[in-house]
Amino acid sequence: MTQTVLVTDDDLEIRDVIRIYLQNEGYRVHEAENGAQALELIGREAVDLIILDVMMPVMDGIKACFKIREMTSAPIIMLSAKSEDIDKITGLTTGADDYVAKPFNPLELIARVRAQLRRQTLAAVSGGKGTDKSVIEIEGLIIDKKRHLVTARGKEISLTPLEFSILELMASHRGQVFNIQKIYQSVWKEDKFLSDNTVMVHIRNIREKIEDNPREPQYIKTVWGVGYKIE
Incomplete structure (x- = not known):
């Protein structure tokens, strides 16, 4: 089944380049000039999947990303001429x-x-397979793997697909x-590791959503100098 990618950028030349490469890979391509x-x-x-430029007229990529997340959980790849960490975060x-x-x-790309x-x-193929429990409960945190649903202390939590995968892992x-x-x-299913703080940002986002006090997390613990764990 042919997969569809939406390329959103106000620069026609960039859209053309991305479209040609995507079509050569067999993807169907839609194009948009701005977030609206x-x-x-x-x-x-x-x-x-959506490729979304940050700096665009009418509606920029940041505002568009917020609204897109209310409509679909399809992966979003952001493009930006700025490479500073704050823009990535x-x-x-x-x-x-x-x-x-x-x-x-x-x-x-x-x-x-x-x-x-x-x-x-x-994730879709493995969603209902295996012998693992489909629902994980950890002191008020409930993760429903089949439904991709998370609740914390009775409140439904909205996680992106990657955030859910990290928490589930x-x-x-x-x-x-x-x-x-x-x-x-x-989670990314890639052997090549990118030397950036992408994972750390996702962990921080998850904590902001599921923890009462993200500075003193109850669920995702930091093991200093090693990594993260859920006890």
């Missing part, structure tokens, strides 16, 4: 799954697209310490 057009298209078309905090700084190598779609497909292996590289390889 992207939202309109997502409202009427099924989209498997902002993009990931809004619900994006990955971040690529401009100028970028189109082949690397395509590799990121493949990785995100592969991870999503594997650690909750399914209570007591095991995961370093950042292991989390990246297990």
Whole structure:
């Protein structure tokens, strides 16, 4: 089944380059010039992944990402001419799954697209399989793996697909310490580890959502110098 990618960027040349590479990989491609057009298209078309530029007229990528997350859990890859950590953190905090700084190598972007779609497909296929309990309960935190639903102290928590996968990974292996590289390889399904703080940002986002006090987390514990675990 052909997968559909939405490319959102106000630069026609960039859209053309990305479209050509995606089509060469066999993907169906939709295009939008700004966040407002992207939202309109997502409202009427099924989209498997969104590539979203940060700086755009009418509606920028940050605002669009917030609204897209209310409509679909499809992976979002943010593009930005800025490579500072604060821009990366902002993009990931809004619900994006990955971040690529401009100028970028189109082949690397395509590799990121493949990785995100592969991870999503594997999650869908394995959702109801295996002998693991489909519902994990940890002191007021309930993770329903089949329904991709999380509640904390009776309140439903909205997590992005990657946030859910990270939480599920650690909750399914209570007591095991995961370093950042292991989390990246297990969740992103990529052997190549990117030397950035992507995983740390996702962990911080999860804590903000599920913890009463993220500075003194009850669930996701930091093992200093090693990684993270759920006891």
